Amino acid sequence: MSELTSLRNIGKEMEKKLTSVGIDSAEKLIESGAKQAFMKLKEAYPSVCLVHLYTLEGAITDVEFNSLSEDKKKELKEFSDFLRK
Numbered sequence: 001m002s003e004l005t006s007l008r009n010i011g012k013e014m015e016k017k018l019t020s021v022g023i024d025s026a027e028k029l030i031e032s033g034a035k036q037a038f039m040k041l042k043e044a045y046p047s048v049c050l051v052h053l054y055t056l057e058g059a060i061t062d063v064e065f066n067s068l069s070e071d072k073k074k075e076l077k078e079f080s081d082f083l084r085k
Contacts, residue, residue, distance in 0.1 A: 002026035007059040014055065017041055017048075030060050035079055042083060050080045 004015040007026050021040040023029050029037055034056035041048045051065070053076050058065035068076075 001028075004029060004059075008062050009055045009059045009065050014052070017045055020044060029056070034060055034076070038080070039083065050077060053080055 002025060004010045004018055004024070004026055005012065007029065010018075010029075018024070018029065018037065018041070021037075021044050023032060023037055023040065032040075034053060037056050038048070038053045041052060054065040054068055054073065057063075057072065057076060058068060061068075
């Protein structure tokens with residue numbers, strides 16, 4: 001199993017948070033997907049925000065989080081907004 005920090009965008013702090021919610025490898029993050037991982041993080045850490053979701057998606061797709069397509073950013077923002085309701 002690969003370390004989470006082997007993925008783009010994932011630093012030590014994000015690795016610690018993901019591990020605390022049961023996502024302790026790159027494979028587990030990829031398997032769960034950005035949205036599912038974000039929901040787990042949001043439950044444990046209510047202060048996580050849209051940028052965290054972008055970071056997760058970027059890690060899974062091997063793209064710098066700020067280079068995600070506008071369509072993908074829009075989709076993720078809608079998901080994040082939905083969770084706030």
